[in-house]
Amino acid sequence: MKSVLLVDDDLEFTDIACRIIEYLECEVFSAATLKEAKQWLDTQHFDHVLLDFMLPDGSGLHLLDHINVNGISTQVTMITGHPSVKNAIAQICSTEIGHLTKPIDADDLKQVLCNAGGNNLPNKNKTQSHALYFDCLIGESSTMKDMYRMIERVAQTDANIMLLGESGVGKEMVAQAIHNASKLSGQRVSVNCGAIPKDLIGSELFGHEKGAFTGANAQKKGVFELAQDGTLFLDELTEMPIEMQPNLLRVLETQTVTRVGGTKSIDVNCRVISATNRSVEEIAQNKVLREDIYFRLAVFPISIPPLRERKEDIALLAQYFLNDMNKQNKSSLALTDLDMALLMAHDWPGNIRELKHTIHRAFIMADLQENKLVFPASFDSPFSRATQAPANANPPPQILSPHAPVTPPPVNTRLSADTAVGTTIEELEKELIYKTLASVDGNKTNAAKILGISTKTLYNRLNSYEQTH
Amino acid sequence: MENKQSVETVIHDARKPLNHITMNAELLKIMVDKSISPEDIKKVAEQIIVSAKECSETMQQLLK
Numbered sequence: 139m140k141s142v143l144l145v146d147d148d149l150e151f152t153d154i155a156c157r158i159i160e161y162l163e164c165e166v167f168s169a170a171t172l173k174e175a176k177q178w179l180d181t182q183h184f185d186h187v188l189l190d191f192m193l194p195d196g197s198g199l200h201l202l203d204h205i206n207v208n209g210i211s212t213q214v215t216m217i218t219g220h221p222s223v224k225n226a227i228a229q230i231c232s233t234e235i236g237h238l239t240k241p242i243d244a245d246d247l248k249q250v251l252c253n254a255g256g257n258n259l260p261n262k263n264k265t266q267s268h269a270l271y272f273d274c275l276i277g278e279s280s281t282m283k284d285m286y287r288m289i290e291r292v293a294q295t296d297a298n299i300m301l302l303g304e305s306g307v308g309k310e311m312v313a314q315a316i317h318n319a320s321k322l323s324g325q326r327v328s329v330n331c332g333a334i335p336k337d338l339i340g341s342e343l344f345g346h347e348k349g350a351f352t353g354a355n356a357q358k359k360g361v362f363e364l365a366q367d368g369t370l371f372l373d374e375l376t377e378m379p380i381e382m383q384p385n386l387l388r389v390l391e392t393q394t395v396t397r398v399g400g401t402k403s404i405d406v407n408c409r410v411i412s413a414t415n416r417s418v419e420e421i422a423q424n425k426v427l428r429e430d431i432y433f434r435l436a437v438f439p440i441s442i443p444p445l446r447e448r449k450e451d452i453a454l455l456a457q458y459f460l461n462d463m464n465k466q467n468k469s470s471l472a473l474t475d476l477d478m479a480l481l482m483a484h485d486w487p488g489n490i491r492e493l494k495h496t497i498h499r500a501f502i503m504a505d506l507q508e509n510k511l512v513f514p515a516s517f518d519s520p521f522s523r524a525t526q527a528p529a530n531a532n533p534p535p536q537i538l539s540p541h542a543p544v545t546p547p548p549v550n551t552r553l554s555a556d557t558a559v560g561t562t563i564e565e566l567e568k569e570l571i572y573k574t575l576a577s578v579d580g581n582k583t584n585a586a587k588i589l590g591i592s593t594k595t596l597y598n599r600l601n602s603y604e605q606t607h
Numbered sequence: 608m609e610n611k612q613s614v615e616t617v618i619h620d621a622r623k624p625l626n627h628i629t630m631n632a633e634l635l636k637i638m639v640d641k642s643i644s645p646e647d648i649k650k651v652a653e654q655i656i657v658s659a660k661e662c663s664e665t666m667q668q669l670l671k
Contacts, residue, residue: 148623150658154630161637219626240622241629244637 140164140251141183145175145201146190146217151240155188158244164251172196176204184212186251188238191218202235215250217242236269245287272315276458279448285312285440292438293319298390300435301413303442306491309413310373312442316411317369324368324408329361332377339382340398344389350399362395365408375412375435376426383428390434410435445486445493452481455490459497460511471504471511484517499563507592571599614669621665624658631655
């Protein structure tokens with residue numbers, strides 16, 4: 139039986155929470171002040187401490203210090219009753235510290251208290267600074283938590299799952315999460331249905347025998363066979379030519395495949411997770427998917443929420459990507475409150491993928507002297523839903539930085555109007571740097587000021603461009 | 608400005624009983640699942656009523 143210490147000065151809350159925790163089959167003790175909590179911790183071992191942020195005789199963070207200083211081994215989860223400080227707490231709560239917002243529901247408590255037991259509930263990966271659900275998902279919003287519950291349930295079954303969500307929401311990660319939660323013995327095999335040439339789709343899905351067609355020099359297993367006892371992830375399912383779909387239906391119905399050019403039926407057993415960025419309505423209206431295939435594959439549809447509908451997760455995700463880049467580059471850049479406000483204000487039409495690239499760009503442009511990221515003044519993108527006045531659609535470089543000179547630079551300094559999707563951040567950055575330099579006649583100090591970076595950073599960038607050419 | 612502050616205070620104060628209501632309802636769900644005695648369940652329901660009244664009284668302050 140796990141022992142839990144609940145530290146909160148709201149006695150009625152403590153009373154109710156203690157009863158719920160007892161029903162979760164944990165032994166629970168309570169403290170209303172820091173002093174009491176310290177006394178408990180000094181005399182007894184607790185597997186878990188649920189800690190209120192604000193206490194009558196100090197902040198819950200003081201107790202964290204006490205725990206660290208005295209080397210007390212326990213799992214800590216911070217609790218707050220103030221939604222406004224939720225994000226701040228999410229940032230403070232690092233490595234092994236989770237957080238909950240009042241009112242706490244029984245499922246949340248169960249999740250937090252049962253985590254350390256290493257069961258099939260969402261796991262907190264202790265090597266990461268954020269809670270990783272199913273070892274790969276990040277997000278504490280209620281929409282994500284609803285999804286975690288669905289994943290947990292469906293993972294225990296062998297139902298086929300269809301993931302619906304906009305581009306960039308992380309469909310492949312959700313597929314991985316389901317695979318991880320399913321604890322299957324086989325592997326997860328991914329195939330992008332939109333990227334396979336029409337003529338090769340049969341060979342890709344079902345495999346082929348040697349000599350089945352010109353160029354088939356050896357026998358090849360199809361993805362259904364490769365995913366035996368595991369998960370087959372069919373990405374961009376709705377991009378599969380409709381004339382190929384009956385083949386897929388046959389495998390799903392008979393659970394057998396016949397390799398191209400082969401005669402033997404091979405039994406296959408795998409869970410199929412399919413994904414599409416089209417809505418159910420669009421699928422039905424445009425007839426991009428056969429109805430029978432839809433019902434076979436969408437036994438359990440899961441809609442992944444777009445990032446703009448779970449804005450509270452932006453801070454967590456941004457911090458996660460930044461930590462990752464800091465780790466790779468052995469740096470310690472940080473996000474300021476202003477950066478966070480900027481990130482929160484954007485609607486992220488490209489979802490998590492766009493956020494990741496934005497952080498990457500800001501990391502590349504970072505001011506290393508100030509140890510901070512450098513974001514553009516706005517995140518305008520051709521896909522943005524934000525209605526912008528046409529005059530603001532392509533801000534000239536001189537307004538990209540608050541240090542910009544008042545006098546407009548000469549013409550020919552605008553970024554290419556035809557900057558297209560597919561242009562890398564590095565290419566854009568390079569173009570921006572060279573155009574800015576041109577606008578100030580090559581004066582690096584002025585260019586650095588306009589770009590909002592240090593002169594040293596500018597020199598570093600220019601050196602790296604020279605080295606690559 | 609003063610008015611805004613008082614609204615914020617009322618919201619802050621109302622949140623506490625609302626949290627109690629939510630968590631007591633959670634507790635009720637568990638108690639029903641575990642077939643706890645109707646008397647005990649009734650006590651929790653009564654606490655919910657007390658909290659709801661407390662919340663209502665707190666919000667009444669806005670009209671004063």
